[in-house]
Amino acid sequence: MSTAVSGSTDAVPMASQRRVRDVSRLMPLALLAPGIVVIGLGLVWPIAAMLAVSLQDKFPDATRVTLEHYGTVLSDPYFLRIIGRTFALATVVTVIAALVGYPVAWYLARSNSRWKHLVFLGVIAPLMVSIIVRMIGWTIILGNEGLINAVLRALGAIDEPLRLMQGFWSVVLGLVHILLPFMILSIAAVLGKIDRSYAEAANILGANPVRTFLSVTLPLSVQGIASGSVIVFCISVGVFVTPIMLGRGQVAVLAITIQEQMVVLVDWPTGAAAAMVLTAGTLVVLGLYGMFIRRHARR
């Protein structure tokens, strides 16, 4: 019924009105056309081409379609270890960033301090510094003759320099440094919008500050933690520079393996299959986030 009614009102506009409406209907398409071309040719087409390569037996000169490369990537212990390490690394980085970042986000959202703007600048500015510069900075701090070893030696705590530069945790440190600002800004954006009267009400009703935080403010800010986590996790799984520069070849992650498969071994189909597995992992995380947001909005 209702469609019939709206249909009939749509059918009667005067000719001039219809012309205006047709123009305004075409206008967004015209404005979006260049962007659709860029995203279509620069994102959708390349990814589709990559998907196609991952299903070929050989590249170039494919003879048949096959899933064998996915079989290799998902069953070979070498690949499985790397996939496990990649997602573990991203998870650890995300959790640490959330824990370390939350209080800073709280400060940005709630403090009345005159330093607040400076803190804001201090959080954002590192985002604009070249990643290579930051990796060199970490090398200076963690190196055998770096800052930490110099301080420890001056304090007499060590005789031999600690080998801080190779391994999982130096990569974690470097990634947390790069991605922490994204987490802080995501949480602060949500914390800033929470009505403070909820917390005040809990206080008046006798809840202590810890209880108020755990049962009122934290649940309300979960959305900020979730969106920050998605950004941090998705960037972490695809990262290349940090593991290679701070891991010194000891921390093989998917990004490094994909690059090796394609550039060094020139085995594009296997590399492409690994890349698609990485993409699928990212999409699953994004899908979970979408479901979470929808459920959260309904409450």
Place this chain on the structure above:
Amino acid sequence: MTASPPRPGERLLAGYVGLVLLFLALPVLIVIPLAFSTDASLIFPPRGFSLKWFANILERPEFASAFRVSATVAVVATSISLVVGTLAALAFVRYRFPGRDTLLLVFMTPLIFPAIVLAAALALVLSPLGLLRSIAGLVCAHVVLTLPYMLRTAIATLSEIDRSLEEAAQTLGANRWRTFRHVTLPLLRPGLLAGITFSLIISFDEFTVSMFLVGPGLMTLPLEMYNYSEFTLDPTLAAISTILLGLTTIAIVVIEKLVGLGRQFS
């Protein structure tokens, strides 16, 4: 509420925030003293004072040529992103159409899409077109990567423009183009300038995607620095980093003066 003296909890929080800021700033700022060291390796604390590492940059033509490539790509890609992003932002802010939210999500995807996958995929399609190891290929990739930043800034700025100003211009007889040219564009200018600065930085610093598209004879500065670090870890890289930090500081001041840095991220 505002006038109360800081409670111990607040002081503790402020102290903690200070520590986190130190963690964020230290790896960035530590390159500056090392750039003036006389030692040939990255030893802390630096000894002596010399400008020889800055001189070394000038003696190695590959750094200057990589800088030129990075700057050219950043400027061309940003110019294209600017036009494409502003037009798309007008559609997203001013019109409601089916699939709007989905399309906006797709336009923003390069922000979180695994860089390594996009890198390999772009190399795959650019190679048969003969665009591998070319400025044009790098520009194509960097337009995709900078578009979300430009779009986000343009959307934020456009949403805040008072539409009654445009309506007033149209009532006074200005057509769509004249209204855009003389009313909308001047109001957009500070936001767009901030977006431009941001996009220049993103493009100039890009590493992973460029890695698949460069080769002998065509290098961007971050990749040239990485290649150098593979063989020599001397303060030359700290010196280049110090110059880049100077340029970044100028960019931050520009954005801060124009729109406030915080607006870029809210």
